[in-house]
Amino acid sequence: MLKTVGARNIDDLFSDVPKDALNPKLNLPDHKSEFEVERHLGAYARMNHAAGDGPFFAGAGAYRHHVPATVDHIIQRSEFLTAYTPYQPEIAQGTLQYLFEFQTQVAELTGMEVANASMYDGSTATAEAALMARRITKRKKVIMAGGLHPHYAEVVRTNEELIGDTVLQAPATPGAGAIEGMIDDETSCVIVQSPDVFGFLRDLAGITEKAHQHGALVVAVVTEAVSLGLLKSPGSQGVDIVVGEGQSIGNALNFGGPYLGLFAARQKHIRHMPGRLCGETVDTEGKRGFVLTLSTREQHIRRDKATSNICTNSGLCALAFTVHMSLMGGKGLREVATLSHENACKTADALEAIDGVEVLNDAFFNEFTVRLPKNAGEVVDQLADQGIIAGVPGTRLWPGREETENLLIVAATELTQDSDIEALADGLKTALAA
């Protein structure tokens, strides 16, 4: 091959690279065999306590639901796993059709008219929603509810402040909350999460009415997609954009990624939407087919005038979501959501019965906040030594904020067992007595 290309040696092909920079000495080991790699990485894996290893109650934006075996089999099919973005639609109808099915499922779940083909995750989808609202309203002020997941709030802030916009957030305290008073005629959008990070359920209709009076849009955030199976949809409450984290349907915890950003909106705003969109059309013989569409919004056509710099979605995670949703349908999702809710109710009852533990939520879906009589981070650490992941302590989400020190956010799903709840309650009793 070298001869064909007219090179004497391989480095002839690298002749444009500065000589002294070519072939650097790398302080890295040489290659390992397959079983040596398995051994090396397996040792890391064994150092971790997996969620399935014991009682597990962590949530706060990432949830452990059951993923049917079918899902993982389908997403490992070569034709899905090792395909590229469907730039040649005639040989990518598999990907395009499931994206169309995904968009329909997301629109239906959120109660919205249209959805895109997914974003990186819930937090970046939220930041993109704020930018979209800015394009629509031509205003530069974002109001965030106090119950918005703090990571999401920080991501919005990072993106908005970059372009000189104002970002205001109500205090992050459980249950506090009227933000209606913060909305004014300069407000571009109001970002409200429900269930919020403390597990409180918000009345989106009331906020929407107030926001619309001021010409502002409402962005509803859902970090637990399974909740859409049991709660009134954000779309039915009149909001303008719904964004969310789709991980809890079809996708594993994966230590935080890859996850799946959901993004749904009203039909009238589709040309302002970020991200890929899949649309229906016909081929030369009139047969139905699907293509990526409205790409004149996107960076490869519009460059610095694009709606977003995004050039990918979360394709395979969207497939996992679509397959899992297609196995559940509205019926199965409602069953999973009901079980998750019931298990959370049982957990709340068990914790409430412990002296000094206060459940702060009257209503919740599968997650709620308790106030402990001592530092929640220390309690969580203590219970972790017994193999119990008790939840997410407030200080983990709001480092350095003393008023969250005793708060513990507890989540349950259909996988939570009565014995897990007992173990948590017993462990907590002991930890608090010490």
Place this chain on the structure above:
Amino acid sequence: MTNETFTGHKALQLEVPLLFEEGSYEKCGIDTPAPSGIKSRLGGHGADEQVNLPAFTEPQAMRHFVRLSQKNYAIDMGIFPLGSCTMKHNPRLNEKMARLPGFADIHPLAPEKTVQGALALIHELQEWLCELTGMPAVAMSPKAGAHGELCGMMAIRAAIEAKGEGKTRTRVLVPESAHGTNPATAAQCGFSVDQLPATEDGRVDLEAMKAKLGPDVAAIMVTNPNTCGLFERDIRAMADAVHEAGGYFYCDGANFNAIVGKARPGDLGVDAMHINLHKTFSTPHGGGGPGSGPTVLSEALRPFAPIPAIVKEGDTYRIIEEETGDFAKSFGRMVAFHGQMGMFVRALSYMLSHGADGLKKVGEDSVLNANYVRVRLAEEMTQGYPGLCMHEALFSDKWLKDTGIGTLDFAKAMIDEGFHPMTMYFPLVVSGAMLIEPTETESKQSLDEFCDSLLALARAAKAGETERFKNAPRFAPRGRLDETRAARKPVLRWTPPNPEAMAAE
């Protein structure tokens, strides 16, 4: 004899209705224990009805999605020569490792002491990425290449603001051949974009660039090797010039595969570069994501890196989630949690399997394969720029002049021959561009089959066999799709058929 069948199926090509047309609203494909019926605590927020979505049984779901899968082309089926996309083989060991419960089944906010192995893995990957790029720091959280660009440009913006130049340094120089994400990212960071012209040999015009530099320039964003598949020979002079003018050098690392193990951006004057783990380090593209875009940073930009960061203190690994101490100047958080762990496992699995020796070979073989394709195809096709290329070979449509056949037609005819087409009409600097990146994982046999077929097609085009191209693809699951119609009247979701129309039937 007609080409149509009664069913619409054609042997192994099976037509697939939408799941909404096949599924049931009463049945479903999962079984759950019966609810206990305890009193709900939804406080009036519950919906009365189930969501209006149908379900499959498990066998129905398998058939639906397996049949769909068979309408896709994939790297596991054949060469996928998309330029700038680095479609290489995805080793299955990576998939197996990523699915170990110790990685897949851990929560991002689990107590640090319960996830030391995950943090150790990320830390080791950080060390590999820094060593391979010759850079002192890396931000792991960006979710994809474009997100990594955003990370690098946000760090640059923060550095400029720290010097009190936030209001004055507002311009970013981007070559006209750049990926669209570069100008879009610069704009998303509030910068204005100024285009850099190219020289006749397809590289950034150094003198023109110098002439554009000034106290208002924040950064240059340059891809190297560039999108024409060429190494920017003047890269150090470019870096020196922009640094002298007080700006920063962002390098788009999309094409890092060409130089991995062979040259390090850190030795060439780069301040920030994203790395697409889904290109160079073989994590699967998955039909359009998820990607992963860790971004390496120079000493100058390191203080501004985003949180979270994974650090080692003694024998313990920690996640820094607060903007204090060493991270007081951080530009903040760009994503919830800590990045694409699933991709980190796959990428490290790939790196360990290749090692320093194997990764060098990756760079070498990717460049050798591209040059082999370049030389062989130049027999009939016109190179975008003369001379050697790096990991991808660029052709223009000049050789198709007067045939009535365009780049699109040629690409669609490749589909009929059993190949995925190359990148078309990009970069924009070459007329009817065809950008071919074979990657190092194609054998000589595979490259020869590919080149023989393209040369045969090229000769057919020149011989006036227009039908073969204009009607292509003829053998794909669909003929050419009407993209104009899709965009003019967008149908972005399934809706139930109009009941009145159904009643009239």
